[in-house]
Amino acid sequence: MRVTVSDGTFANFVSRPRPMEFSGAAVVLLHEIYGVNADVRSICEELAAQGFLAIAPDLFWREQPGVDVSLSDEHDWQRRMDIYARYDFDRGIRDVAATIRSARTVGGATGRIGVMGFGPGGLLSYLAAARLPIDAAVAYYGQKIEQHLDEAHNVAVPLMIHLGEEDPLIPQAAQSEIRAALGAKDNVVIWGYSGCGHAFATHTGSQYHAEAAAVANERTFAFFERHLTP
Numbered sequence: 001m002r003v004t005v006s007d008g009t010f011a012n013f014v015s016r017p018r019p020m021e022f023s024g025a026a027v028v029l030l031h032e033i034y035g036v037n038a039d040v041r042s043i044c045e046e047l048a049a050q051g052f053l054a055i056a057p058d059l060f061w062r063e064q065p066g067v068d069v070s071l072s073d074e075h076d077w078q079r080r081m082d083i084y085a086r087y088d089f090d091r092g093i094r095d096v097a098a099t100i101r102s103a104r105t106v107g108g109a110t111g112r113i114g115v116m117g118f119g120p121g122g123l124l125s126y127l128a129a130a131r132l133p134i135d136a137a138v139a140y141y142g143q144k145i146e147q148h149l150d151e152a153h154n155v156a157v158p159l160m161i162h163l164g165e166e167d168p169l170i171p172q173a174a175q176s177e178i179r180a181a182l183g184a185k186d187n188v189v190i191w192g193y194s195g196c197g198h199a200f201a202t203h204t205g206s207q208y209h210a211e212a213a214a215v216a217n218e219r220t221f222a223f224f225e226r227h228l229t230p
Contacts, residue, residue, distance in 0.1 A: 035067025
């Protein structure tokens with residue numbers, strides 16, 4: 001599935017529920033710095049097994065189309081960080097908006113949309129909750145959310161945030177800012193995971209914490225079931 005925007009087109013990985021003649025909501029899955037890799041495709045399959053149409057856009061298509069990197073490929077770390085450093089999140093959220101519009105046209109889609117993201121994709125999920133016409137959003141360890149808390153008042157849809165309490169990329173000071181700005185909102189729930197660092201729910205990562213990931217994912221699936229289905 002390809003999506004067209006004003007300056008080009010980009011690919012999306014799609015997992016459909018079975019049977020193929022489904023009727024249900026779509027979840028747009030926003031990747032980490034590793035691109036639409038095996039880990040992302042696996043999560044799409046998990047979402048499809050839950051009855052959702054899962055769509056993962058290639059967010060880095062302008063910087064380097066088709067990024068698909070294993071987390072064990074450490075020699076490519078600097079290149080991935082360079083791509084991330086150049087990434088324009090304001091332009092990226094417009095790509096997410098275009099993906100959402102396209103998702104609503106897929107046969108069987110009800111029009112209800114969830115957004116779910118990890119790392120930089122987690123920040124985009126938060127921005128989607130603040131800026132886009134969606135029905136629910138989930139952000140796993142969204143880096144730099146604390147830099148965009150001036151948009152917290154715009155978050156009117158259900159939003160769930162998962163944070164590893166020992167995450168060096170989202171330190172306690174940043175987590176406190178996030179909780180102070182969003183924690184009192186009735187439509188926002190923030191979960192902290194003791195003893196977990198960054199990317200604790202990324203299956204193939206070195207920081208993967210199976211127990212915490214299972215709890216977080218169970219909460220996410222229940223959250224989407226509650227807010228995306230009739």
